[in-house]
Amino acid sequence: xxxxxxxxxxxxxxVANNVARRLAREVREGKVQITMLSATDQHWYQPGLLYVAFxxxxxxxxxxxxxxxLEPGIQFFVDPVExxxxxxxxxxxxxxxxxxxxxxxxATGCEAxxxxxxxxxxxxxxxxxREGAVRMFKRLRDFEGGKVAVVVGVPHKCPIAPIEITxxxxxxxxxxxxxxxxxxxxxxxxxxxxxxxxxxxWAVPEFERMEVDYETFFNMKEVDxxxxxxxxxxxxxxxxxxxxxxPPHRGMKVIEENNLGEGGWIPTDxxxxxxxxxxxxxxxxxxxxxxxxxxxSTAHFQSEVIGENxxxxxxxxxxxxxxxxxxxxxxxxxQDRATxxxxxxxxxxxxxxxxxxxxxxxxxxxxxxxxxxRGLL
Amino acid sequence: xxxxxxxxxxxxxxPGPLMELISFMKRADVxxxxxxxxxxxxxxxxxxxxxxxxxxxxxSNEKIDDVWHxxxxxxx
Ligand SMILES: Cc1cc2nc3c(=O)[nH]c(=O)nc-3n(C[C@H](O)[C@H](O)[C@H](O)COP(=O)(O)OP(=O)(O)OC[C@H]3O[C@@H](n4cnc5c(N)ncnc54)[C@H](O)[C@@H]3O)c2cc1C
Numbered sequence: 001x002x003x004x005x006x007x008x009x010x011x012x013x014x015v016a017n018n019v020a021r022r023l024a025r026e027v028r029e030g031k032v033q034i035t036m037l038s039a040t041d042q043h044w045y046q047p048g049l050l051y052v053a054f055x056x057x058x059x060x061x062x063x064x065x066x067x068x069x070l071e072p073g074i075q076f077f078v079d080p081v082e083x084x085x086x087x088x089x090x091x092x093x094x095x096x097x098x099x100x101x102x103x104x105x106x107a108t109g110c111e112a113x114x115x116x117x118x119x120x121x122x123x124x125x126x127x128x129x130r131e132g133a134v135r136m137f138k139r140l141r142d143f144e145g146g147k148v149a150v151v152v153g154v155p156h157k158c159p160i161a162p163i164e165i166t167x168x169x170x171x172x173x174x175x176x177x178x179x180x181x182x183x184x185x186x187x188x189x190x191x192x193x194x195x196x197x198x199x200x201x202w203a204v205p206e207f208e209r210m211e212v213d214y215e216t217f218f219n220m221k222e223v224d225x226x227x228x229x230x231x232x233x234x235x236x237x238x239x240x241x242x243x244x245x246x247p248p249h250r251g252m253k254v255i256e257e258n259n260l261g262e263g264g265w266i267p268t269d270x271x272x273x274x275x276x277x278x279x280x281x282x283x284x285x286x287x288x289x290x291x292x293x294x295x296x297s298t299a300h301f302q303s304e305v306i307g308e309n310x311x312x313x314x315x316x317x318x319x320x321x322x323x324x325x326x327x328x329x330x331x332x333x334x335q336d337r338a339t340x341x342x343x344x345x346x347x348x349x350x351x352x353x354x355x356x357x358x359x360x361x362x363x364x365x366x367x368x369x370x371x372x373x374r375g376l377l
Numbered sequence: 378x379x380x381x382x383x384x385x386x387x388x389x390x391x392p393g394p395l396m397e398l399i400s401f402m403k404r405a406d407v408x409x410x411x412x413x414x415x416x417x418x419x420x421x422x423x424x425x426x427x428x429x430x431x432x433x434x435x436x437s438n439e440k441i442d443d444v445w446h447x448x449x450x451x452x453x
Contacts, residue, residue, distance in 0.1 A: 116403065155400045159391050191423040195393040217430055219399060234430045248403075263404050291389045291397045327391065345388045 001032050001314055004101035005074075006081050006091065008038030008066050010046075010373065011107035011285030011299030017375035018307030020071035023314060027073035032314065034073055035099060037091070039080040041066050044130065045369050047296060050161065050332075053127035053136040054168050057366070069373045081108075084258040086278055103280050103310060106266060108255060110157060110286040110294065112247040117153065119223030124151070124245040127165065139242065140172060145181025146241030151220050151230055153248030154189050157286050157294035160341070162186070162246050163194055163203050164332045169244065170210045171334040184211070185238055187218035199331070199341060202351040210334065220245075249294070251287045265289035270345070271322040273306055282306045292345075297328040300372065307375075330362040338362050381410040386417075387444060394420045395427060398449070402433070405451045410436060413447040420445050 005016040016036050026032040048062030070076055083092040090100045112128045114121035125136040148169060152162045166186045173179040186193065186207065192200040193207065193214050207214055219233040223243070230238045250256075251264020260266050260275075267276040268288040275281040284306055285299035292298060302323055309319035325345030332338045333354035340358060341349035371377045384401050386394035394415035401411055413424060421438060424447050428435045436448035 154396055154403070155392060189399055190393070190395045191419075191426060195396050196391050197419070217427060219431075234427075263400075291384075291386045291392065291394075293391045325389070343390050348390050 001026075001102045002100060003032065003034050003103045003105070003310060004091065004099055005034070005036040005105045005107070006038075007107035007109060007285070007287075008036055008040070008043065008076070009107060009109050009285065009299075010296040011109075011303055012036065012038065012105070013043065013066070013069055013373045014300055014375055015105055015107065015284060015303035015306050016074050017069070017071045017373070018303055019310050020073045021375060022307060022311035024071075024073060026314070033075070035075045035077070035101075036070070037077050037079055037081055037093060037099065038066060039078070041078045043069055043373065045366070047158070047369075048366060049130065049133040050127045050164065050168070051366070052133040053125075053140070054172055055137050055141065059130065059134065061366075064370060064373075069370065071375075080254070082254060084254075084260055086260075086275075086281060089280070101280075103282070103313075105282045105284065105306060105310075106255075106260075106275070106287060107283075107285045107299065108252045108287050110249045110251045110264060113250045114247060116248050117220045117222060119225045120153075120220065120245060120247065122225050123223045123228065123240075124243040124247075126245050126247055127161070128156075128245075128247055136244070140169075143173075143178075143182075143242055145178050147183045147185065147239055148242045148244065149185045149187065149230060149238045149240040150244050150246075151187050151218070151238070152189055152246045153220060155294070156246045156249050158329075159195060159293050159295070160199070160329045160331050162188065163199065165244060165246070166212055167206070167210070167332060167334045170212060174334075184213065185240075186212050186214040187232075187238060188214070188216050189219045191216050196341065196343070196349060198349055198351050202339075206333065220248075249286075255287060261287075261289055270325065272309075272319065273302055273323050282310070292325055293327045293329070295327055295329060298326075301326040301328075303375075330358065330365070332359065332362065381412055381448070384411055384413045386420075387414050388416055393417065395423055398424060398447075399427075402449075402451055407451055407453060410448060410450045413445070413449070415445045415447065416443060418445070420447060424449070 051057035079093040126132040284302040337354035338359035343349040434450040
């Protein structure tokens, strides 16, 4: 049996390692062949970008060689897929190689796109890209005060980030002794300040304590570059000296170009994680069209379900597990404190008061991640 | 007439029904209709509120067997 993994980010790596370990003997005996195709030989721990943007981690802390994270049985090629021929169980790569498969797992992620909001690329800072995080830190370090606006595009990965970024901005300016010179303004696309009601309820008094001004129903339309004003679809506007954005995202172009899913989002069954209409294709992580959080933890929990099911299908002919929609997020607050949120399709998260120990746990996880990617944690 | 797309946001907390609808609206063509399915009672208010603010059209809004069916049309 040939199992092909497309994408070597968080989801692809965790699930491929999971399958390679479960089917280690079959791989050794040559009964199973595991191949991974990715677009880069490096593995970036994207959540670390938030810390880079605030000067708390360096870029070298958040990257590893992809091959150092993979189980020995996995054949790895840096050769991105350009064509998916699902009817023939084949993909064709940029290098012109055709790989056929019995089972395909797609985890190509998503990317920030700026073309939907004119003026945003030229005016904003973001922790969402590698170049952006480095530039944002330089900008923050040199900032002496003024109007800071946080603006949020839809959809985006890491839904907790808008609130975390705002808390971290408050803390950053406070520690530099210029908080009184900063007017911090937060905006959010829907009726409350976060889509999860319990998080919104918890964060409102935190914002009030930190003197963060907030506006809801604010969807970016365009940025007036010259006058430094963001206009919203709802007809309101925000002036800024420093604009920090969570940019809108789309799935990778290759997905849309191959008609796998509009916007790059692949139609996926919310329980089996199979691509709709394709029994031998699994989808996980940010590229699925599921109406759930695009986070590494989502991809991690989905990996466990897909890994177990692929091994079980190989051994018994049928899948054993369903994905229950589980997501787990740490939420960084200010003053070196953090809290967390855990939820699934049925149960909403309960938010507890932030503590220093939860922050330490997150800081530790930033290091443990590499074990998690290997599938050891 | 353009097709009606179904946006199934039942039983999900994050990003939630309205965020899902906003994403779909951005990709839709003017004239497209979308039917949002939501099990969150808040949607019955915040979706029409957003539609009115942005200037799209609310076609219908009804609860059938615990699921809100909210049909909206992109008009600009
Ligand atoms: C600033 C920031 C903070 C975050 N914070 C958190 C957090 O605190 N907690 C959390 O859980 N999540 C967080 N996330 C989100 C998390 O990083 C993503 O949800 C996660 O990486 C998704 O995993 P994925 O495998 O779907 O995609 P990715 O990890 O993005 O991997 C996609 C992979 O596909 C490859 N690829 C792309 N195109 C092709 C192609 N054509 N062929 C082959 N391979 C291809 C890429 O090279 C890459 O290896 C954060 C993200 C950011 C940006």
